[in-house]
Amino acid sequence: MRANTTLVSLAAVVEHCRAAASSTGPSPVVVFDLDGTLFDNGPRTWQILVDFAEARGNAALRSALDALPRTGLPYLLRDVLARCGQADTELAADALAFWKQRFFTDEFQRFDEPVHGAVRFVRALFDAGATVAYLSGRDAPNMLVGCAAALRRHRFPVGIPRTAIVLKHAFEDTDIEFKRQAVAFVGTLGAIAATFDNEPAMCNLFAAHWPQAAHYFVHTAHAPDPPPLHGAVSTVPDLRHE
Ligand SMILES: [Mg+2]
Secondary structure, eight states: OHHHHOOOSSSHHHHHHHHHSSSSOOOEEHHHHHBBEEEHHHHHHHHHHHHHHHHHHHHHHHHHTTSSSSSSOSSSHHHHHHHHOOOHHHHHHHHHHHHHHHSSTTGGGOHHHOOHHHHHHHHHHHHOOOEEEEEEEEEEHHHHHHHHHHHHTTTOOOOSSSSEEEEEESTTSHHHHHHHHHHHGGGGGEEEEEEESSSSHHHHHHHOOOOTSSSEOOSOOSSSOOOOTTTEEEEEESSSOO
């Protein structure tokens, strides 16, 4: 199958998985990143900044946050602060340290909101017989519990057969090195049908590693200075499939 040309529509991914699951071949596997792919982390950052503004008694920031949409925020914290009229570099450094202590924890993941269509799409894939692998640069020691809770709360399939959560061993591991190593394990779950990520570098890694699969770049927010997207990767704005 030249999946990247035939499975451009997300509905076609569901139908492909339904057909593959009913055949005698290996189980179809769909790989999802979490941050920026299944979840919009904007509300997590927004809440941390509210706590920061209140802890520092910064009334201007606090009221600016009330006027700021919580979803679709810029990737970099300093750009979020700039939108709130806070361009001071010392304040930005203070806010970044405050944010880092909270963003990568179990507790604050509950504020994340699913990307448009994410829950329905993942559930449709699962119901069609696909194995769903959540492959995320969140780290297991600090984030697994909150990660599982957020997936379950939003009714993503999790903790049951044909699902897997694969996270980093340690916060310090880089996301790209982690995913480079993790693809070997994820490949043992079945035949990779499709992958979804909001980072071009990850999409490119998957496209090179699984040339038979369909690959999707979810165009939300991503790290600065991304590499050019691999030619086999399709771009989608969100995960609405119907
Ligand atoms: Mg991501």
